[in-house]
Amino acid sequence: MKNQLLKIAIFAFIGFFTFSCSDLDDNEEVGTVDIENLIQKESELFGLIERVAETDDDDEITCIKFLYSFxxxxxxxxxxxxxxxxxxxxxxxxxxxxxxxxxxxxxISFPIQSILDNGDEFLIQNKDELKQAIDDCILAQQDQIAGNCRLVQEECVWIVSHTDGEDTYENAVFNIANDGTLKFYNNGIEYEGARIVYFIEDELHTNITINIIDMTDMTGIDWNFDWKTQLLSNDEMTFTNDTGTFLLTKECDEENYCTTLVFVECEDVVGSEISEFIFEDYIPCIIQISNLDELTIDDTIAFYETEEDANNQVNPLSQTSYQNTASVQIIYVRIDYIGSTDFILIPIEIQSISC
Structure with missing residues (x-):
């Protein structure tokens, strides 16, 4: 491959998505990865990265810049x-x-690929080819783009939208953390992982690793790619690869997005473990996360303390003001759509915490 094709602008590592404040234990199992996605310590690439980390800006390798933290x-x-x-x-x-x-x-996820300005293909299929690319990196208008990338480290999330009419990951949520971990929420399920961002010439790329829950879960297969990334504005960007394109929109108001069917409210009195829950506020998230049709005026939704009450439609709870009976409690949500003889039963969790 020509030297020009092996130029890589900035290997910029930045923080990514998390929802909780807790850290993983160093020995905790969080998933498995493909062996081809790994950089062996003994490889030339590993040595190169180590050398870059030891190199000052004025030394030989100055075009590889890491954006901390990650x-x-x-x-x-x-x-x-x-x-x-x-x-x-x-x-x-x-x-x-x-x-x-x-x-x-x-x-790291492979392949990493792009079409350069001269029309040639830039393709990295393994760690050895990646080593070659980093060896001959370039500087070109990267400071401004790198500054834009730091915007994702704000205390906001990114909401996923499909651009092809599918809805598998519609309204899924990536959460941002300064330490570089990620948490991805889809249909109420939480996934952990990490992200690396870099440039190929002046083209921004995002390399995602999501830890799969089990071998039947398609989430890791669908997201663990090198994504060509386009910043449309401070609030929008796209991820594109050979399989399609996702639009990601930044959202900083917690009331405007949903992650799980766990709803948390502050204690009314410190130490009481009692809070006021307004169930009607949770209905949009329940419908969205459960992938249900929007409720019409003829449909009904009700909340119950027990599954038996929900099945029998007795003792429904107030949707405008409810006080919990335990600090962590399961509530059963029953939804009846007009014209259907079956009903839908969804358990949700409510938590009273000290704020």
Whole structure:
């Protein structure tokens, strides 16, 4: 491949999505990855990245710039995650890379590909080709784009929209965290993972790793790609690969998006573990996450303390003001659509917390 095709502008690692404030234990199993998505410590690429982390801006390799903070995932020889390292500076990155155990790996999704301005194809299919690309990187109008990328580190989320009429991931949510971890929410299910952002010449790319829950789950298969990324504005961007395009829209108001069917309210009195819950406020999220049709004036929705009450339609709860009976409680939501003889029963969780 021509040297020009091997130029890569900035290998910019930035933080990605999370919802909770808790960190994974270094030995906690969070999923498995394909061996081709790993950079072995003994490889030339690993050595190059380590050398870059030790290099000052004025030294030989100045076109590879890391945007901190980010999380580096480490995998053992069985391809199981054994640690995650929150990286905040070049010296710290160098120290972490030096400490990666022999045979262990770090995760990246392949292929990485693009069509360059001259019409030639830029294709990286494995860690060795990626090493070659980084060896001959370029600088070209990256500072401005890199600054735009930092916008995703704000305390907001990104809402997914399809551009092809499908709805599998419509209204799915990526949550942003400064430490580089991600949490992805779809249909009330929470996934963990990480993200790496870099440039090929002046083209922005996003490399996503989502840890799958089981081998039948398509989420990792659908999202673990190198995505060509276009920033449309401060509030919108697109992810594109050979399979299609997603539109992501930034949302900073928690009332405008849904993640799970867990609803949390502050205690009325500190230490009481009692809160007021307004169930009617949760209806849009319940409908959206459960992938149900919008309710019409002829349809009914009701909330119950027990599954038996819901089945028998007795003792419905107030939808405008309810006080919980336990700090963590299951409520049963019954939905009856006009014209259907069957009803839908959905359990939700309510929590009273100290705020």
């Amino acid at each position: 999380t580096l995932l480490e995998f053992n020889t069985d391809l199981l995650p054994v640690a995650q390292h929150v990286v905040s500076s070049d010296p710290q990155f160098s120290s972490i890379l030096e400490g990666i155990a022999a045979g262990n790996s770090i995760g």
